[in-house]
């Protein structure tokens with residue numbers, strides 16, 4: 310798949326995942342799909358919790374699912390919401406753990422607009438695993 314095909318596939322998976330969002334409190338429907346360095350795609354939706362703090366965002370569900378399947382490096386993260394919301398701070402830190410500066414972040418909305426940037430652009434001066442010598 311070329312970059313355009315990958316982006317379309319990630320968008321389709323993220324949009325599909327957003328339909329499964331469990332969000333009775335915010336009503337927000339967020340979907341995410343990621344491409345790992347092995348070439349596999351994983352996806353997730355936001356899963357809220359009545360205790361709020363136990364809520365997990367779609368990007369983190371996708372990344373943690375990938376890690377649970379033996380993956381360690383993320384190349385592309387696609388985040389879909391109707392409004393085109395960017396990843397929250399906690400998700401940026403989780404992406405940082407498993408992605409390099411040049412990883413591609415794509416933020417898509419329901420109208421088809423997409424903002425494409427690198428992780429370094431999304432999250433500059435981030436705390437990185439190599440700060441701990443890893």
Ligand code: ZN
Pocket residue numbers: 366367368396397398399400401
């Ligand atoms: Zn988040």
